[in-house]
Amino acid sequence: MDERVYNFSAGPAVLPVPVLEQIRDEMLCLPGAGASILEISHRGGPFTEIIQSAEANLRKLLDISDDYAVLFLQGGSRLQFSMIPINLLGEGQSADYILTGSWGKKALQEAQKEGKTRVAFTAKDSGFDHVPAEGDLDLDPNAAYCHYTCNETIEGVQFAGEPDTGDVPLICDASSDFLHRKLDVSRYGMIYACAQKNAGPSGVTVVIMRKDLAERSGDNLPSYLSYKNHVQEESLGNTPPTFGIYVVDLVAKWLLNEIGGLDKMFDRNKAKALKLYDVIDAHTDVYKGHAQPHSRSVMNVTFNLPSDELTSRFLSEAKKHKLDALKGHRSVGGIRASIYNAMPIEGVDALASFMTDFAKSC
Ligand SMILES: Cc1ncc(COP(=O)(O)O)c(C=O)c1O
Missing domain, CATH: 3.40.640.10 (Type I PLP-dependent aspartate aminotransferase-like (Major domain))
Structure with missing residues (x-):
């Protein structure tokens, strides 16, 4: 690569x-x-x-x-x-x-x-x-x-x-x-x-x-x-x-x-996380968020798909869109999108739009 x-x-x-x-x-x-x-x-x-x-x-x-x-x-x-x-x-x-x-x-x-x-x-x-x-x-x-x-x-x-x-x-x-x-x-x-x-x-x-x-x-x-x-x-x-x-x-x-400091960073981080959680909440038939809504992380967005086969498809298609390293931790499986401070908003937008398209294709 x-x-x-x-x-x-x-x-x-x-x-x-x-x-x-x-x-x-x-x-x-x-x-x-x-x-x-x-x-x-x-x-x-x-x-x-x-x-x-x-x-x-x-x-x-x-x-x-x-x-x-x-x-x-x-x-x-x-x-x-x-x-x-x-x-x-x-x-x-x-x-x-x-x-x-x-x-x-x-x-x-x-x-x-x-x-x-x-x-x-x-x-x-x-x-x-x-x-x-x-x-x-x-x-x-x-x-x-x-x-x-x-x-x-x-x-x-x-x-x-x-x-x-x-x-x-x-x-x-x-x-x-x-x-x-x-x-x-x-x-x-x-x-x-x-x-x-x-x-x-x-x-x-x-x-x-x-x-x-x-x-x-x-x-x-x-x-x-x-x-x-x-x-x-x-x-x-x-x-x-x-x-x-x-x-x-x-x-x-x-x-x-x-x-411009950590308050500005936090605003950006919240906005990024919201984009992904919005997609998860809009497609509950395909995506099941792991954390209860009030405990959701703005750094690591974790969710599952209905089957291992769909999870594998999600990961391989995501990779084709240059969305990498989305596999959940080996102990829990599923998907994990880590969207730390340095992840640009464009990366989150690209993932949110991929997730929306993927859900529609299921
Ligand atoms: C919350 C948390 N604590 C501890 C660790 C362990 O850190 P390290 O691998 O640097 O020992 C990690 C690493 O992934 C972590 O995410």
Whole structure:
């Protein structure tokens, strides 16, 4: 394939074209560095500027105060599933988990290996098709923290706002909707996101953490597993994922300077998602949305067709229209259209029109 398609991959995923162009233009020689981003030291001036700029731009986008550290780590969100309990779940304490999909479940399974946990809510019985309504949460007021997944990438289920956990620190896996809208960071103990969906390439995970929570890390932890260590070392305790951090900075600049901030981005994202959900709702004989309407994700639109044969036909015909990577996650099947920040409206229009034509042909 030598032509760009509309790439609906759930991650690694579409990146803004101006960002890709800048990477290409700077690949042989990063301005001021005399070498490429892949070749320079993480201790030198040019990279120091990049990591500081990435942090400053994320702080600007999300209004992150000095009470919070911004870290750039490796190991993906999966490592966070373990680091969170290893650092924050003290002896004799318990942690609450809100389960609205497969990733929350995996986070819980990792935490269970490290300490005591409780399930404060699960939508498992309905196939993870909704988020809790007010009053559905069974919270432990003494929990060490409460973990939730604001957007479940596989099921396409998303919270519209954060659950209220009172004084219990709220920890959010924002891997698949990070930077899709503005958040009130002060309501969180910690927000983390692997970058490869909405913020950059694979290889870097952004962690935004209240500094007092990082102080909970035990002194005998392996240093890479200690949040306290990463905060003290400002993400430079070992060689950080330099290329990923560079791209996160370019994406943050794109959001600030070309999109005009996260409120504008959210307006665009809502408009894109609505186009697809409108088609699903107009053709309920062919498309069955997975998420209940009030829990629908604006990032991952998931739906099923009446048979495997129709699903295969949908996928192969879509590909002919340059609509790629629409296959649902192997654990749930069906179709998933991931329409992250960088998916242009034209891509969504093309998919919506294909879906309408396909439904009529059934
Ligand atoms: C919501 C969510 N959490 C966690 C992960 C795991 O991320 P990683 O593969 O970077 O460990 C993913 C990846 O798809 C995800 O979508």
